[in-house]
């Protein structure tokens with residue numbers, strides 16, 4: 001039983017623990033090239049949340065990890081078999097219900113730990129922040145917490161070298177041989193503004209990639225995954241600690 005994982009605890013313990021911050025891991029259920037499982041984003045979100053919470057808990061932060069939400073925004077992957085889309089408006093409804101519980105019970109800090117590129121909770125945080133002024137709401141894209149170039153040769157957007165390495169480390173039994181993986185080659189938008197990142201439009205996934213991956217996974221290894229996972233969870237844990245410690249009414253320096 002890990003005291004920082006809500007699902008593994010019992011009512012008496014939960015009643016007695018003065019939690020300061022909740023972490024909500026949020027994943028997606030979707031194809032990840034030919035070699036990674038559909039649950040990749042869920043496994044990552046759960047594992048990063050649990051390890052970051054463990055480190056933070058052991059340094060005194062009263063943190064609880066909520067069960068992972070397994071469905072993400074997959075509006076662009078509508079034709080990929082069994083990619084389960086959860087619309088942003090549904091995500092807002094789910095988030096509102098969770099925030100309502102936390103707010104009512106005086107757990108006034110929530111970190112949404114996001115694992116999926118299509119998920120973005122920023123506008124929802126703005127809207128819910130207005131409705132629940134006592135709550136400190138934030139999102140954390142753990143996969144952006146470190147410079148991936150220090151760990152991997154090829155850039156990863158989806159099911160590439162980083163994700164493959166991390167899942168080889170976390171769930172090696174679920175990874176197909178890399179010889180079966182596609183190269184993750186992907187097309188870009190023709191418009192320069194979108195290529196440069198200051199304009200944005202959604203990609204229709206199967207028009208961009210043949211194997212559903214974006215990013216070459218073939219240089220991935222469990223060793224690279226282990227090193228990245230260790231460093232990234234320490235960095236996320238530091239953020240969890242900071243959120244736990246900060247005075248809700250004195251956030252700015």
Ligand SMILES: [Zn+2]
Pocket residue numbers: 032040041115116158159163
């Ligand atoms: Zn993924």
